[in-house]
Amino acid sequence: MIVRQSTYCREQMKEDLMKVFREVCSSYECRNNREAWRQVVTHEAPRFYIDSRRAHLYISPMLRGDTSKIDKLSPLKREMYQELFKTVMRIWQEDKYYGKSLNYVLQYAILEPAPRFYIDTKRMEQIWKEKRRIKRHD
Known part of the structure; x- marks a missing residue:
């Protein structure tokens, strides 16, 4: 289950990264791909890309x-867990989560928007190349 969940998170992150890449390229003036990749990885992410068990x-x-x-x-990674910790503490204060277990709260906390994608520019470049290669073979 953990393997499937973490694979799903990785694939979802790749799709979201490419969506943000397209947004960045159409909205900002990027001189080159490297600049676009840098803007993508520091862009707000739709969620934390980790499964709740690993986060626990x-x-x-x-x-x-x-x-x-x-x-x-x-x-x-350290920054990601620190931000996730802040998110857990924030949502734990909401009435519907008050008194709930950490396991329960984490299931929702990881789905909250994250301040950024927690990968570096080099990894973004690898993902971009992988997605381009797949698209060319379709």
Whole structure:
């Protein structure tokens, strides 16, 4: 189940990245693709692209003040979990989530808009090339 869910998240992220890429290219003046990729990855994302079970592994210790797990992550992943933690804390204050378990709240928190796509420009370039290659073979 986790493998299927994380694969789904990755594929959904790729589709959303390409949608934002098209928006960025039509809305902004980009001198080249590299500039467009940079704008895409820093653009607000429709959601956090992680499954709730994996998120629980990092967010649960953070609720107890333990950041040792996220401290070992790359800066972008660490930033993603910090932002997701803020989102969890914010929505936990809403009446409909008050008193609910972390597992329950995370199912909704990961679907909230994220401040950015938590990948780097190089990964965006790889995804863009992959999508172009697939499109050419259709």
